[in-house]
Amino acid sequence: MPDLLTTRVAVVTGGASGIGRASVLRFLAEGARVVFGDLNEANAAQLLDEVTDPARVRFVPTDVTAEADVAALVGAAVNAFGRIDVMFNNAGVGGAFGPLVETDPADWDRTFAVISRGVFLGTKHAARAMIAQGDGGVIVNNASVAGMGGGGGLTAYSAAKAAVINFTANAAVELAAHRIRVNAVCPGLVDTPLVMGRDAAAIEAQLATFQPWPELGRPEDIAGLVAFLAGPDSVFLTGTAVLADGGMVAWGPRMTGTSDPRGRTRSFVGFAEGSTGRPATRRPVADV
Numbered sequence: 001m002p003d004l005l006t007t008r009v010a011v012v013t014g015g016a017s018g019i020g021r022a023s024v025l026r027f028l029a030e031g032a033r034v035v036f037g038d039l040n041e042a043n044a045a046q047l048l049d050e051v052t053d054p055a056r057v058r059f060v061p062t063d064v065t066a067e068a069d070v071a072a073l074v075g076a077a078v079n080a081f082g083r084i085d086v087m088f089n090n091a092g093v094g095g096a097f098g099p100l101v102e103t104d105p106a107d108w109d110r111t112f113a114v115i116s117r118g119v120f121l122g123t124k125h126a127a128r129a130m131i132a133q134g135d136g137g138v139i140v141n142n143a144s145v146a147g148m149g150g151g152g153g154l155t156a157y158s159a160a161k162a163a164v165i166n167f168t169a170n171a172a173v174e175l176a177a178h179r180i181r182v183n184a185v186c187p188g189l190v191d192t193p194l195v196m197g198r199d200a201a202a203i204e205a206q207l208a209t210f211q212p213w214p215e216l217g218r219p220e221d222i223a224g225l226v227a228f229l230a231g232p233d234s235v236f237l238t239g240t241a242v243l244a245d246g247g248m249v250a251w252g253p254r255m256t257g258t259s260d261p262r263g264r265t266r267s268f269v270g271f272a273e274g275s276t277g278r279p280a281t282r283r284p285v286a287d288v
């Protein structure tokens with residue numbers, strides 16, 4: 001594997017678990033130096049124990065909703081390793097759940113504080129440091145399929161992730177002049193404690209009803225996309241939201257399945273002429 005990120009310094013929020021943890025390990029494997037922040041110090045200590053080259057990694061206890069914490073996290077990278085090249089704004093929680101009409105505004109605000117404000121603060125402080133360095137940088141924000149439409153997640157979570165996608169586009173426009181690229185990743189369902197903690201068996205059993213790809217996403221799958229967005233092969237990508245969802249959104253409304261419950265579109269091949277008055281052509285095909 002080429003060391004795309006060798007000599008680079010990456011900062012990861014929410015780096016102690018799931019996608020953030022996999023990204024810390026991927027950046028280290030690529031040769032980068034990494035500073036990660038998280039609220040969960042026990043999980044962070046476990047990750048630090050597993051790292052084979054501890055000289056290239058630092059942990060800073062961080063609450064991404066607190067501006068002073070985020071500024072200190074970025075400052076720690078500059079102090080320890082001299083600079084910051086990559087910021088992965090990844091920290092997240094499920095946030096407010098339950099019926100909208102019962103939702104406490106304080107829970108709504110806290111969801112937005114972690115998911116949207118956290119991304120804003122990470123971008124603000126990383127970009128400040130990158131602008132001062134004068135040679136560009138990369139920011140990747142962890143959004144979600146939930147931010148792309150209804151029904152992808154809890155209401156407050158989905159709305160906060162939609163804000164991340166829009167913020168990414170605006171930040172990319174503003175920061176392009178400084179050669180700072182800003183992109184979002186939009187994972188579908190990924191096997192992390194966030195979603196699989198409670199209902200793993202039920203989710204696995206239902207997978208084929210909402211995702212065409214046979215396997216659940218792994219944290220490493222998203223870390224690979226983040227590494228691509230952080231590396232030189234994505235030099236012309238900025239302001240985008242890249243889906244990594246096993247085809248979930250592509251599957252869309254599934255009208256064919258609804259209007260064709262007997263599966264004729266799978267057991268015959270041909271051409272449907274619609275209302276032209278011409279007869280459809282069709283011949284049976286073997287089961288696939």
Ligand SMILES: NC(=O)c1ccc[n+]([C@@H]2O[C@H](COP(=O)([O-])OP(=O)(O)OC[C@H]3O[C@@H](n4cnc5c(N)ncnc54)[C@H](O)[C@@H]3O)[C@@H](O)[C@H]2O)c1
Pocket residue numbers: 013014015016017018019020037038039040043062063064065090091092093114142143144145186187188189190191192193194195
């Ligand atoms: N797992 C999925 O299916 C999925 C899908 C789409 C998007 N995402 C997004 O991916 C990101 C990572 O989630 P994950 O699935 O790896 O979950 P995870 O729970 O495994 O990891 C999230 C990490 O963020 C940390 N964190 C939470 N609030 C924080 C705060 N205020 N300050 C600092 N750290 C904080 C947690 O302690 C945890 O270590 C989140 O933004 C999540 O919304 C996940």
